[in-house]
Amino acid sequence: MTIHFQHSQSAHCENGSTANLLRYYGVDINESLAFGIGSGLFFAYLPFIRINHIPVTSFRPMPGMIFKRTAKTLGVKIFQKKFRDKIASMAALDAVLAQNIPVGLQVGVFHLTYFPRPYRFHFNAHNLVVYGKEDGRYLISDPVMETAVSLSYDELMRVRWARGMFEPRGHMYYPVKIPAQIDLPAAVIKGIRRNCREMLSIPLPFFGIRGIRYVAGQMKKWPEKLGEKQASLYLGNFIRMQEEIGTGGGGFRFIYGAFLQEAAKVLSKPRLRELSQDMTGIGDRWREFAAIGGRIIKKRNNDQETYTAMSVILMEIADREQHLFSELKKAVS
Amino acid sequence: MKREQVPQDDENLMEGRTREVCYAVDEKGDYIQVLSSGWEPKNAALLQAWEQINDEAKEALERIKAGKVSPLAFYMAQGMFDVALLSDYTDIPKRKIKAHLDPETFRHLDETTLAKYAEVFSISIEELVNGPKTTDAFPGEKQRKSIQDNSRHNGDA
Numbered sequence: 001m002t003i004h005f006q007h008s009q010s011a012h013c014e015n016g017s018t019a020n021l022l023r024y025y026g027v028d029i030n031e032s033l034a035f036g037i038g039s040g041l042f043f044a045y046l047p048f049i050r051i052n053h054i055p056v057t058s059f060r061p062m063p064g065m066i067f068k069r070t071a072k073t074l075g076v077k078i079f080q081k082k083f084r085d086k087i088a089s090m091a092a093l094d095a096v097l098a099q100n101i102p103v104g105l106q107v108g109v110f111h112l113t114y115f116p117r118p119y120r121f122h123f124n125a126h127n128l129v130v131y132g133k134e135d136g137r138y139l140i141s142d143p144v145m146e147t148a149v150s151l152s153y154d155e156l157m158r159v160r161w162a163r164g165m166f167e168p169r170g171h172m173y174y175p176v177k178i179p180a181q182i183d184l185p186a187a188v189i190k191g192i193r194r195n196c197r198e199m200l201s202i203p204l205p206f207f208g209i210r211g212i213r214y215v216a217g218q219m220k221k222w223p224e225k226l227g228e229k230q231a232s233l234y235l236g237n238f239i240r241m242q243e244e245i246g247t248g249g250g251g252f253r254f255i256y257g258a259f260l261q262e263a264a265k266v267l268s269k270p271r272l273r274e275l276s277q278d279m280t281g282i283g284d285r286w287r288e289f290a291a292i293g294g295r296i297i298k299k300r301n302n303d304q305e306t307y308t309a310m311s312v313i314l315m316e317i318a319d320r321e322q323h324l325f326s327e328l329k330k331a332v333s
Numbered sequence: 334m335k336r337e338q339v340p341q342d343d344e345n346l347m348e349g350r351t352r353e354v355c356y357a358v359d360e361k362g363d364y365i366q367v368l369s370s371g372w373e374p375k376n377a378a379l380l381q382a383w384e385q386i387n388d389e390a391k392e393a394l395e396r397i398k399a400g401k402v403s404p405l406a407f408y409m410a411q412g413m414f415d416v417a418l419l420s421d422y423t424d425i426p427k428r429k430i431k432a433h434l435d436p437e438t439f440r441h442l443d444e445t446t447l448a449k450y451a452e453v454f455s456i457s458i459e460e461l462v463n464g465p466k467t468t469d470a471f472p473g474e475k476q477r478k479s480i481q482d483n484s485r486h487n488g489d490a
Contacts, residue, residue, distance in 0.1 A: 011354040011366075032356070032364070052413075110412075111455070116347040118379060122413055146351045146368070163421035236381040243375040245353055249334055254356035258364035280358060284334060294374025297381050 005102050005131035007141040007148040011248030011255060012060075015040065016143025017104050017127040018067045022076065024102055025178045029074075031143075036259030037073050037191035038066035041252055042198060044207050045215040051165075054234055057215070057241045059251035061198075063125030063166055064106070069194070071175070073187045080173035086161050089170030090153065093130065096174065102131040102141075106171040108162020114142070114149045119245055124166040130156075144245055188263045189332050196329040199321065209322045216314035220307050231307065232297055239293045242286060250283030257283060260328075271331045275324060282320050289313045334358070336367055343370035346379055386413060397464050403439030404464035405430075408454045423449040 005024055010016025010031040019034040035041075039061070046056040060066070071078050083089035096103050108124040109115050132139040137150040151159075160170045199208040206214060215238075222231035241251075248255040260276035263269070292310055295301040334357040347353070352368040359365050393406040409419060420427045425446065432438050433446075444458070451461045 009354055009366075011356065114350065116350045118346045118348070118383060122418065144351065144353065164418045167421075233381070233385065236378040239374060239378040240382065243372060244379065248354060248356040249339075249369075254334060254364070257358075258356050261364050276364070277362070280334070287334065290374045294377040297374075297377045
């Protein structure tokens, strides 16, 4: 049994499976639109929550959030379920596939056999779509892979039952009701406004623009406070969160730039295309920031390329993003 | 980022299995998706993470050789499992896992328990019991070697 499902690669797994699932039902949406409507751009630095002794940095909202918001904002009803029992979770998947419905799954990547080994950490909020079963193998559209892949029953069950942080517990989801008329302009405006709010107005120092300034303030103290080795590990982790598989480059800033171009068309607001250009410039600055960080990690940095210099770039980025989101807020008000 | 600036710094970290989508602008200033096989700063950060894991695994191996811990310690370090995560995966209580880190206790483990550990680490019971033969070929290790090879060939500064 195979469902005619179009695999389309994306930068990020969550936007990608969201867009792929919705497109199957005729909703004309791509990754960047799904990302923007779901208000996917974010920044968080949580010094008090550590993974492997390193504070959590995130360039996106909590896993699952983008999908939930995109679906809700578009008026799409989603069925979703987590399980207590492994076998039951596989039976439920089979039952839905038998009705020719493609199914979104949350999985862990540690045991994900087709994934490149160096990327197989204990990360449990990966998303993929199962679109059929052939000769006992599940056909899989994994949004970050170039081509469609497949997994055996045991392999799929294993990744659906990964353990640790964000454990999926067999989590599966699929759209059950698509509105006859989708109000795309309203959804785009809603997505932009919510994103402006989250970048500009969360009254805590760890989130949005405030979070970028906060980490900028911390970063210049890292070498002295933590020692060279640990400072370098903090930096490496930061860069991975910014650039590793899934952000499309520059900590999602380029995807958001692409979204603003789409939004300019959907809303007939040329101003948003100008702001997209500004966003591209900011994304480029994030890349320059990462390039210096990469040289520090490799100990190939010159005298000017220090933690302090990186902190200065972050402050500049924070100023530019604050200006951009203020302008963006005006443009859709 | 312009289309032609999308980096193609392949250090085999994706093992030829895929490339990743980047967003960049074309000549007209329109955003498009461009595939990238890697970017040096990002590769450096990922390799650094593996280097850290490898160091911990090597340290565990030394302690195994010195008779201080059981082979479990090595596979935990290599697979980035702490006691809590391993307990989640195996349903073996944390307290028992801690006990199994002792070489003497480990030596007397039954097949069922050993099989549970081996499955999570994706290795055979034999490998689990005997421990790794060498310190070579941890994930990431091969890549690092191949980079050094490349830089020699290219005369990379």
